[in-house]
Amino acid sequence: MPVEWIDAHPEGHWLLCGRVLDRPFSETILLGEGPHRIQVNGPCTVDLQPGDLVRLRAIVDHDPADLYLPPDRAFPVYLAFESQCLHRPTRSPFARGSETWRLTQDGVRPRLALRHHASDQVRAYFRAQRFLEVETPTIVTCPGLDVHLSAFGVLGRMQATPSGLPTPYGFLITSPELHLKRLLVGGVNHCFQLARCFRAGEIGRRHQPEFTMVEWYRAWAGLDDVLADTEHLVRAVAEVGPSPGMIRFGANEISLEEEFAHMTVREAFARWAPDVTDPIALAANDEEEYFRRFSQDVEPGLGFDRPTFLTHFPSVHASLARRCEDDPSVCLRAELYIAGVELCNAFDELTDPAEQRARFLEDQHRRADLGLPVYELDEDFLRALEEGMPPSAGNALGFDRLVALVAGRECIDDVIAFPHRPGGSYPSR
Amino acid sequence: MGQVIDINELRRGNKIDIDGEPYQVVSVDFRKPGKGTPSTSVKMKSMISGNVLERTYKSGERLSGADIEEREMQYLYAEGDQLVFMDNATYEQAHVDAKHFEERGFLLDNAICQVLLHNGIPIGVTLPTWVEMEVIETEPGFKGDTANNVLKAAKCSTGVIVQVPIFINQGDFIRIDTRTGEYSERVTKTR
CATH class of the missing domain: 2.40.50.140 (Nucleic acid-binding proteins)
Incomplete structure (x- = not known):
């Protein structure tokens, strides 16, 4: 609410608090913002100016909720007979770049409300499915070894050491995956987290160095089970958006009513990059070229008719997913695409401690070859796998991307209150 | 030589040299498929020919800023x-x-x-946004006809032809917006 109403006086007097939007006439002021405006008529006891934060005592004969004015309508009239200016700005709240401008004129505020309702929907879904919502560490000693992710380092106590620099303390998580899986080992069969994740150097329309991930795991379940969860979550979030049952993105309208489509990586290349005869082999032999063709030709076509799960990724990019038993060149990993936007990454989880250790060592070698920092092996996680992780599937879904998609926004910045900006001026706009 | 710009720091509006030609960056699109390598597609416009060029760069590549x-x-x-x-x-x-x-x-x-x-x-x-020029040739003006949007051609002192309102006469000085090439107003000026 841009204007606060504070308790009704027995005689219908209300305390009305807000910002003066405009004062078109000497006895008329507009309170509020954009379409949420209230006109107050009457002699003011102080000389109010646009931008002032004010408190007024007014006579109101309607329910205050009915008073917000549509932008193009004549205003109802109310009388203020006691007015108080609480703050006169020394910096214009209406100038481009001001907080007021950013949240109102730039339209961020209603999208923050959508974000709030979306997280309610996510929690409600998992609660109904009897999941446990958990919180796991944000600062860790072993961030994920994924070759193409870089973690932010965390400095320890800012006190002088002999070298004059603080001692390195750890890293910020790139995802909560390893800790959530340790919970699976410990017997938490269904868990989820709305986790803040951090990835250095990722900034763009659909990337932010810090973002929110919905990550969940189901023990004693397979990939199809978490993909079914994903469908329900997308529908549940769209329910609180401007077009329930549908994603409106640019000129596209994508119905969520039908079951989501499935397509393998091979099928997707055959359709959008048919000159690549064997994308699985290409991924193994020339990763750079594979990803170039994938981003340039395949990805922009995915999920326009229907939301589409891309499946059967090359095993070289299995990460922590199991290989397919009948075709070990591909793995049990799926990504959901809607309107060319990748929303999540789901795995049928690798539970074999020996294979997991071998993959981590391989990642360490590749990181060393590429001159990237080589993080330690997470021995706590590997020990947990040795203890025994039940067959499980999990998914990590980009919450900011889902909200942006439902809001019909191209850029995830638009649904974040304080996005990071390129060039290191974070976090601001 | 301009300064070196890391591809990750590139922003819209930056001016860069590509094969010796200055380009202005129109859009920067960072892409990174899941578990994949990042790349940045840059759309840019030549500051000389106006041609639009799109190039994709790998993370960590450096571009030279245009001087x-x-x-x-x-x-x-x-x-x-x-x-x-x-x-x-x-x-x-x-x-x-x-x-x-x-x-x-x-x-x-x-x-x-x-x-x-x-x-x-x-x-x-x-060019300066506004120029004032003398009308050297045009049909005689009609005083009474001041209806909006009725225009006629007028030849100015440099030979350029501009659409002017019907009341403008030969010998009048007019002000022109050089960005649009459109007549703006009549100015009083003595020769």
Whole structure:
């Protein structure tokens, strides 16, 4: 609410608090913002100016909720007979770049409300499915070894050491995956987290160095089970958006009513990059070229008719997913695409401690070859796998991307209150 | 040489050199498929030809920023296909190829213009926003007919033809917006 109403006086007097939007006439002021405006008529006891934060005592004969004015309508009239200016700005709240401008004129505020309702929907879904919502560490000693992710380092106590620099303390998580899986080992069969994740150097329309991930795991379940969860979550979030049952993105309208489509990586290349005869082999032999063709030709076509799960990724990019038993060149990993936007990454989880250790060592070698920092092996996680992780599937879904998609926004910045900006001026706009 | 710009720091509006030609960045699109390598697609427009170019860069690649300078200079005279400008502070002269002008008719003698230099070589000229010129030839004006949007052609002192309202007469001075080439108003000026 841009204007606060504070308790009704027995005689219908209300305390009305807000910002003066405009004062078109000497006895008329507009309170509020954009379409949420209230006109107050009457002699003011102080000389109010646009931008002032004010408190007024007014006579109101309607329910205050009915008073917000549509932008193009004549205003109802109310009388203020006691007015108080609480703050006169020394910096214009209406100038481009001001907080007021950013949240109102730039339209961020209603999208923050959508974000709030979306997280309610996510929690409600998992609660109904009897999941446990958990919180796991944000600062860790072993961030994920994924070759193409870089973690932010965390400095320890800012006190002088002999070298004059603080001692390195750890890293910020790139995802909560390893800790959530340790919970699976410990017997938490269904868990989820709305986790803040951090990835250095990722900034763009659909990337932010810090973002929110919905990550969940189901023990004693397979990939199809978490993909079914994903469908329900997308529908549940769209329910609180401007077009329930549908994603409106640019000129596209994508119905969520039908079951989501499935397509393998091979099928997707055959359709959008048919000159690549064997994308699985290409991924193994020339990763750079594979990803170039994938981003340039395949990805922009995915999920326009229907939301589409891309499946059967090359095993070289299995990460922590199991290989397919009948075709070990591909793995049990799926990504959901809607309107060319990748929303999540789901795995049928690798539970074999020996294979997991071998993959981590391989990642360490590749990181060393590429001159990237080589993080330690997470021995706590590997020990947990040795203890025994039940067959499980999990998914990590980009919450900011889902909200942006439902809001019909191209850029995830638009649904974040304080996005990071390129060039290191974070976090601001 | 301009400064070196890391691809991750590149922003819209940056000016970069590609094969010796200055380009202005129109859009920067960072892409990174799941578990994949990041790349950045850059759309840019040549500051000379206006051609649009799209290139994809790998993370960590570096681009060289274009050395672009805008200098206030006065137009002196034409010399064949070249137009000669002078910096009134340093008396330095610059020869600008006439091909950089879409419409030379708005360039008046002694006009103070902004000359765009790339590595010290002129690549474009921004004319003063407003010029005032005398109408040397037009149909006689009708006093009574002041209906909006009725225009006629008028030839100005440099030979350029501008659409003017019907009340403008030969010998009148008019003000023209050089960005649009449109008539703005009649000005009182004595010869």
